[in-house]
Amino acid sequence: MSLENIVNETKAYYCLECGKCTGSCPISRVNKGYSPRLTVEKALLGFDKELLADGGIWSCMTCNLCKDRCPSNVDYTKFIRYARAEALKTGYTGNCTHGGVLSSLMRIMGNPNLKQDRLGWVSDNLKISEKGDILYFTGCLPYFETLFKDIGVNSLDIARSTVKILNRIGIKPVVMPDERCCGHDLFWTGDLENFEKIAKLNVGLIRGTGAKKVIFSCPECYRTFKQDYSEYVDMDFELVHISEFLAEKIDEGKIDFGSLEEDVTYQDPCRLGRHLGVYDPPRKVISSIQGIGLIEMEHSRERSICCGTSTWTNCDRFSEQIQKERLKEAKAAADTLITACPKCQIHLSCAMKSKTPIDEVKIKDFSVLVASAMGLGDDP
Amino acid sequence: MDPKIVAFCCNWCSYAGADLAGVSRMQYPPNVRIIKVMCSGRVEPSFILRAFEVGIDGVLITGCHIGDCHYVSGNLRAEDRVKMAKELMKTLGLEEQRLRLEWISASEGEKFASVIKEFVEDLKSVGPNPLGKGEASCP
Known part of the structure; x- marks a missing residue:
């Protein structure tokens, strides 16, 4: 897609140059060299080459904060996504974090000949099935576990906790041994060719299990299935995030979340919050735990600040600054930060390990918190 | 089947070891492509996965013996990184034998030749890399 088409598609020509985007952008606040307004302006004035070569387009966290506030409804997030696809064709990429190992993993998973062995984490006390109505999509958690153990993040705890909670309410979810990363x-980094392969493989695999409902614990997988897969492949199953699923069960009176004496605060993941508008279900579930105090941070819900970096590109000192400011906000609210996104947990935990120390905030995943309140936390 | 191998050799010991095998005219199978790195600790899990992604059948990482590293502890890092890569490979369903870590000093040309011979035989019994035919496209 040419830059002119990108401008037309995202209605960037409505831009008033008011600069609200740059004023809201969490990155612009710490990195004066980055400006969403200027990026759009470059496209409008026809500086195509400069725009595509600009490393700034890879810094955007695509967190939708600017899009939400734009008075002209310019879809900057989409603009960045298209611009990245175009830049990739021209030979530019962002700086892959972790040496590009995660991008490699994703591309490998696009290969139909791959036979994964993903279920090493399923212990005997977890009850899963091969075919059934309800499927739990684990996403990249088994890979995150290996890659981020050293910063003290045990991503597979999220998967175990989710299965335990589902088991408690009498559900034996299908967990696929060969599911792919959601892509x-x-x-978001413009590699649509491999994305399409992955989308088709995943939907085919889910169809094979006969599932009617797919539960996600990762907001990124949830968003991707819900909004982006439909362009490439037809789906005939219902999609739901674990927080929405549990909130529904509260209404039906089918679940008791137990009790936990703790003050917590909740980080809205950008994909779950601003991208999909799921703000209340996680809060409803957390507040249903007896004895828990849910204290909001200064910036929460629509105003929530992102975890500093996304899509495994361009993680730099600015990301760290955003993360640390977010952690300070969390500390001011409560000692424990709950997030519903495995990546928020990884990024914020990583910031905690940085060389200039900050006050310790415990970072827990939503499912892990709920499972431990229900008394399901301790057994492996 | 003719396996393709990528070998990462450290500048200070193993590359010289491979060189010695060459100048001494030791015979070993031609299935290996050598990439020189300054230290075995430089080899990230991403290098290894990238090799498998593009269809390489086996990856060999060689470095100085423990205690002999030119950078004191680079080879200990290599050990950790290989361990991590093996875990990732296990989840991906790739056979563990496809990744091999060996310590080869500058005087061990013979060991280099025999490691390559052994590795080629191992890979022949494991079979081709399943990712080879899918031709994953890489930006």
């Missing part, structure tokens, strides 16, 4: 990061 979210390929999609």
Whole structure:
């Protein structure tokens, strides 16, 4: 897509140059060299080459804060996504974090000949099935576990906790041994060819299990299935995030979340919050735990600040600054930060390990918190 | 089947070891492509996965013996990184034998030749890399 088409598609020509985007952008606040307004302006004035070569387009966290506030409804997030796809064709890429190992993993998963062995984490006390109505999509958690153990993040606890909670309410979810990564990061970094392969493989695999409802614990997978897969492949199953699923069960009176004496605060993941508008279900579930105090941070819900970096590109000192400011906000609210996104947990935990120390905030995943309140936390 | 191998050799010991095998005219199979790195600790899990992604059948990482590293502890890092890569490979369903870590000093040309011979035989019994035919496209 040419830059002119990108401008037309995202209605960037409505831009008033008011600069609200740059004023809201969490990155612009710490990195004066980055400006969403200027980026759009470059496209409008026809500086195509400069725009595509600009490393700034890879810094955007695509967190939708600017899009929400734009008075002209310019879809800057989409603009960045298209611009990245175009830049990739021209030979530019962002700086892959972790040496590009995660991008490699995603591309490998696009290969139909791959036979994964993903279920090493399923212990005997977890009850899963091969075919059934309800499927739990684990996403990249088994890979995150290996890659981020050293910063103290045990991503598979999220998967175990989710299965335990589902087991408690009498559900034996299908967990697929060979599911692929959802392709979210390929999609957002412009590698649409591999994304399409992954989308088709995943939907085929889910169809094979006969599932009617797919539960996600990762907001990125949830968003990708819900909004982006439909362009490439037809789906005939219902999609739901674990927080929405549990909130529904509260209404039906089918679940008791137990009790936990703790003050917590909740980080809205950008994909779950601003991208999909799911703000209340996680809060409803957390508040249903007896004895828990849910204290909001200064910036929460629509105003929530992102975890500093996304799509495994361009993680730099600015990301760290955003993360640390977010952690300070969390500390001011409560000692424990709950997030519903495995990546928020990884990024914020990583910031905690940085060389200039900050006050310790415990970072827990939503499912892990709920499972431990229900008394399901301790057994492996 | 003719396996393709990528070998990462450290500048200070193993590359010289491979060189010695060459100048001494030791015979070993031609299935290996050598990439020189300054230290075995430089080899990230991403290098290894990238090799498998593009269809390489086996990856060999060689470095100085423990205690002999030119950078004191680079080879210990290599050990950790290989361990991590093996875990990732296990989840991906790639056979563990496809990745091999060996310590080869500058005087061990013979060991280099025999490691390559052994590795080629191992890979022949494991079979081709399943990712080879899918031709994953890489930006």
